[in-house]
Amino acid sequence: MHTLYLDRKNLAVKLEGGALALYENGERRGTVPLHLLEKVVVNGGVEMDSQVFGALSERRIALLFLSGRASRIKAMSFNPSHNDINRRLGQLRAYFDADSRLKMAQGLVLAKIHNQRQLLHEAMAARADLRRPLFAAVETLDAIVQKLASSQFEIEPLRGYEGSASAAYFSAYSTLFPPSLEFGKRIRRPPTDPVNACLSLGYTLLHFEAVSSCLATGLEPLLGFYHEPAYGRESLACDLIEPVRPRLDKVVWTLFRERELDQSHFTLDKGRCVLGKNGRRRFFARYEHFAVPVRRWLRLQGHKLAKTYLQTGWDKPL
Known part of the structure; x- marks a missing residue:
């Protein structure tokens, strides 16, 4: 399992099948299969739609938002995998x-x-x-x-x-x-x-x-x-x-x-x-x-x- 770091301006993330598709200025740059991910770290103004959040949550992939240049925590999202x-x-x-x-x-x-x-x-x-x-x-x-x-x-x-x-x-x-x-x-x-x-x-x-x-x-x-x-x-x-x-x-x-x-x-x-x-x-x-x-x-x-x-x-x- 890996961590995906998203740290680029004008970057949009979309869900395409079982993968995250990365678009920069509207141009498709590549995909990352969800089954390879454990965490996603987002720094700055990266666009994500609700389907991406849903897919990350469903697969228990943790999500961290950092505040751009300051690199401080803005938000964290988890779906706990232990319910005892x-x-x-x-x-x-x-x-x-x-x-x-x-x-x-x-x-x-x-x-x-x-x-x-x-x-x-x-x-x-x-x-x-x-x-x-x-x-x-x-x-x-x-x-x-x-x-x-x-x-x-x-x-x-x-x-x-x-x-x-x-x-x-x-x-x-x-x-x-x-x-x-x-x-x-x-x-x-x-x-x-x-x-x-x-x-x-x-x-x-x-x-x-x-x-x-x-x-x-x-x-x-x-x-x-x-x-x-x-x-x-x-x-x-x-x-x-x-x-x-x-x-x-x-x-x-x-x-x-x-x-x-x-x-x-x-x-x-x-x-x-x-x-x-x-x-x-x-x-x-x-x-x-x-x-x-x-x-x-x-x-x-x-x-x-x-x-x-x-x-x-x-x-x-x-």
Whole structure:
């Protein structure tokens, strides 16, 4: 199964038999069989009629709309493929089990820090000239891991340690990029430099993958165990992608290190750094290669969580 990226002006998508037909300025450019698709990502003003939406829904193909140049989520469409309500009931009960939540949250933070450490170690091997700042960050992460592994914390102190680890990690990670990119720290909204623009786009796509995996495994994306519930936020999806973020960070570093992306692929629009169409094409290609094992991992974690939730404290009242 594959993801279809639609990122072109004057593009219209129509349903023709069992395939999506792509038209640019009224001229037919090609077709994509529906049975090959798992997800469709639409960036910008692509036209679709109701028959296309119906066909995607019927075949359980997830659909993501991004807001053009800003590449932020405008809408997501899913047709859940798992209908066992007991999984969500178990998930709800587990949310009110403090011990269960803490155990899962602590494991999540440790997994994220492990992957951050791994990237920094790989960076030290590639950039001996940056060994000092990279090694200092690794030492900080090691100290945090020792504290987390030796005792159990409430959720809020755990978030504090995770925040401290991320601050040390990004301080070192930023040294991997040339000063001309002006990447000094993680800036989310709006991203003000090329690196942050790529990180934001990648995290957005990862979030979409995680929501899709939650629904496919019968879980409620809005109810997490580490991120607190918040209006309109898929907190469980936010939980699931935390350990994967450093893997995406490596993809971004590689894109710039191998010069697949450079400053010429970006423009500034009212203080927001925007990745251009040619750059997005390169980014999506590299992301898709990276995402194949990530999707399998997310689906596996969803099934593991569902099993955990079903075995958690059914005799405990809400």
